[in-house]
Amino acid sequence: MDERAYFTESQTTRPIVLNCPFCRIQETYDLRWIVRKKKDRLPPGADERDRARFAKSQSYMVLLDDAVNCKNPRCRRRFEVSGVKTTAYL
Numbered sequence: 001m002d003e004r005a006y007f008t009e010s011q012t013t014r015p016i017v018l019n020c021p022f023c024r025i026q027e028t029y030d031l032r033w034i035v036r037k038k039k040d041r042l043p044p045g046a047d048e049r050d051r052a053r054f055a056k057s058q059s060y061m062v063l064l065d066d067a068v069n070c071k072n073p074r075c076r077r078r079f080e081v082s083g084v085k086t087t088a089y090l
Contacts, residue, residue: 025071
């Protein structure tokens with residue numbers, strides 16, 4: 001059974017304060033995340049191995065954006081998001 005059958009997926013945005021490495025201005029950016037919440041029960045047709053994997057699994061978030069554009073009108077350069085975890089457990 002595929003691991004995606006254990007979760008319900010949705011997208012959300014979270015504000016994060018980042019510094020532009022070029023102009024060094026601190027701004028708040030909305031980063032997109034995929035939220036995978038564990039279902040309350042196992043899907044039908046699962047065997048013992050699937051039950052064990054389902055018991056160990058937990059809800060988590062995955063970061064979608066790896067780079068953002070600077071909000072400073074004079075800079076507007078694209079920089080990578082660093083210092084932010086790409087996976088967060090709920």
